[in-house]
Amino acid sequence: MDANALVNTKExxxxxxxxxxxxxxxxSDAAAIVGLDRYKSAFDVYADKLGLKPEEPDNEAMRQGRDLEAYVAERFIEATGKKVRRRNPMLQHPEYPWMIANIDRWVVGENAGLECKTTSVLNRAKFAQGEYPANYYVQCMHYMAVTGADRWYLAVLVLNRSFHVFTIERDEAEIEALINAEKDFWENHVLKGIPPAPDGKESTSGLIKQLFPEAKEREEMALFGYEDKIQRYLELNEQVKQLTEARDALKQELQLALGQAEIGRARGYVVEWKNQVRQTLDTARLKTEQAEIYKQYLKPAQTVRTFKIVEV
Incomplete structure (x- = not known):
């Protein structure tokens, strides 16, 4: 292993x-930087490195992933006959110190590591077909770049359903491209304090709202030079409306074709229009007839910023 030990995480x-x-x-940052993480954007990573975003609260998926890591490693040993050991230090690339890695396990007797994943049944199909998410691949390639490993094993537990092992071989061209992308991100964005271009992801929108939750009343900002972007936004907004109407028209045509049927079949497709029973609360009546109870359960008022563009 060529990597340096940055800090011992046990201490x-x-x-x-x-x-x-x-x-x-x-x-876990690498895939977001190259745009291959569905849930995290490069803007997320930038804000995290500069301490601009609050720490992500622990959730059940994160807790189970940590708790089951040892179990997944044991299943890997059982499935492959290989031995693994923990690596407690946070590792650092010997040439690029901004490349770091917290690896799950190192494979004994090989120049290789192991990444342990736990995922939900919703992801079962892709694993059963011998596929795995692109962000897993990028993460393993990042670890190979930091450690100099020849390959990385990926062990995936699909909760209550299945267990899979994949082998990802070192690819010098992929690693070089990843290093260049990370180098550009670190040197030209993080170190210079210049955020990467917005990418339209929901996570980026949520983070921007966290960074700027309230507007200063009557304060104005000159946006001269942004006219082309404003015009493009309005054009795209109109296209979205038109596409939405076109999509909904097709949906209506299919619903008319189904009529009272719950399921429709075509070559290669199944169309469903099923019944769902929903109950809603009559808040207007509750407010009128049980005003005190209504007030007790009102959530505290929150400031919400609305965005709109008006042509003048």
Missing amino acids: IGHEEWLQARRKGIGG
């Missing part, structure tokens, strides 16, 4: 670990 607390993570780009 530091959670806050120190967070600070160490902000000193470089980790495996």
Whole structure:
């Protein structure tokens, strides 16, 4: 293993670990930087490295992933006959110190590592077909770049359904491209404090709202030079409306064809229009007839910023 040991994660607390993570780009950041993470954007990574976003709260999926890591590693040993060991240090690329890695396991007797994943039944189909998400691939390639490994094993537990092992071989061209992308991101965005271009992802929108939750009343900002972008936004907005109407017209035509039928079949397709029972609360009646109870359960008022463009 060629990597340097940046810090021993067993000897530091959670806050120190967070600070160490902000000193470089980790495996879970890499896919977002190259646009291959469905849930995280390059803007997310940028804000995280500069300490601009609040720490992501722990959730059940994250907790189960940590708790089941040892189990997944044991299943890998059972399935392959290979031995693995923990690597507690946060690793650092010997030439590019901003490339860091917290690896799950190192494979004994090989120049290889192991990434342990736990996922939901919703992702079962892609694994059963011998496929895995692109962000898993990028993460493993990042680890190979940092450690100099020849290959990386990917062990995936699909909860209550199946277990899969994949082998990802080192690809020098892929690693070089990834290093260049990460280098550009770190040197031209993080170090210079220049955010990457917005990408339209929901996570980016949510982060921008977190960074700027309230407007200063009556404060104005000159946007001269943005006229082309404003015009393009309005054009795209109109196209979205037209496409939405065209899509809904096709939906209506299919609904008319189905009539009272719940399921329709065509070559290669199944169309469903099923019954769903929903209950809603009559808030207007509750407010009128049980005003005190209504007030007790009102959530605190929140400031929400609305965005619109008006031609003048």
